[in-house]
Amino acid sequence: MNQRTFERLKPYFVRSARPKDRVTCCCHYHIEARSLFSKTMEFRKKYTIPNILDFEQNVYPIYEHLTDIAVATLCDKDQVNNSYSKACLDRECSKCGLSLLKFTDEELNVSDDAPNVSWERYEYITVNSKKKLTLVRKCTKPGEMFNYFIELLDKFAGHQFRAQWQNAQLKCLKENLLQNHxxxxxxxxxxxxxxxxxxxxxxxxxxxxxxxxxxxxxxxxxxxxxxxxxxxxxxxxxxxxxxxxxxx
Structure with a gap:
């Protein structure tokens, strides 16, 4: 079986890697976070922004990239090393964290009056007595979606930084590869x-x-x-x- 035929047989929940994914990684954690980021910002644009005052829009911004919302939970970069503090990435810093992000009551609403939203997350599903990690489609209240996204963001900044650091180290190794190595x-x-x-x-x-x-x-x-x-x-x-x- 050649590689192209093999790739066509992949399950529906396995997403193809994009060129920019190779700068970080294309693990299920990144796929899940990207999908939820898109859904949460879509909800904010459709339901939150039209119902708040103009001056409040700076409090509840619509982030363009997933990295932007992760950076919003960190302190500024170290000017010497041009990198974020390990304490910030590990959520051990008292000056930053997820508390810097603000969410409206409508976004965290889990009552029956809230609109239903469709989103995806990875879950272990038992198939033939074996547990398999599968991308599952959910239809819930927005509060459940936002709370799960907040849970992902808790470790996403550190995960993203480590992926970028590993890619940078690989690039450095390739650029300085010794002869006969x-x-x-x-x-x-x-x-x-x-x-x-x-x-x-x-x-x-x-x-x-x-x-x-x-x-x-x-x-x-x-x-x-x-x-x-x-x-x-x-x-x-x-x-x-x-x-x-x-x-x-």
């Missing part, structure tokens, strides 16, 4: 059950399971292989991807 990133996901296109009775109790192994290799270009030579003064880094489906 390479960088290998390996990840895997295991115990995927296989299904036959045509069910056979004798294979009913012998379901094959596979583990998906993905490796990314960064190496210097080799003249005989790549047609160009990577030199110390003019480095040329080649990226290779390997996908392996291994029976469990």
């Amino acid at each position: 390479c960088i290998i990133i390996h990840d895997y996901s295991e115990n995927y059950g296989c299904k036959e296109k045509f069910e056979l009775q004798q294979t009913y109790f012998q379901r094959t399971e596979v583990s998906i192994h993905v490796s990314v290799i960064y190496r210097h270009a080799i003249l005989e292989v790549d047609g160009v030579e990577s030199l110390p003064d003019i480095p040329c880094i080649i990226t290779e991807h390997f996908l392996c489906n291994k029976p469990g």
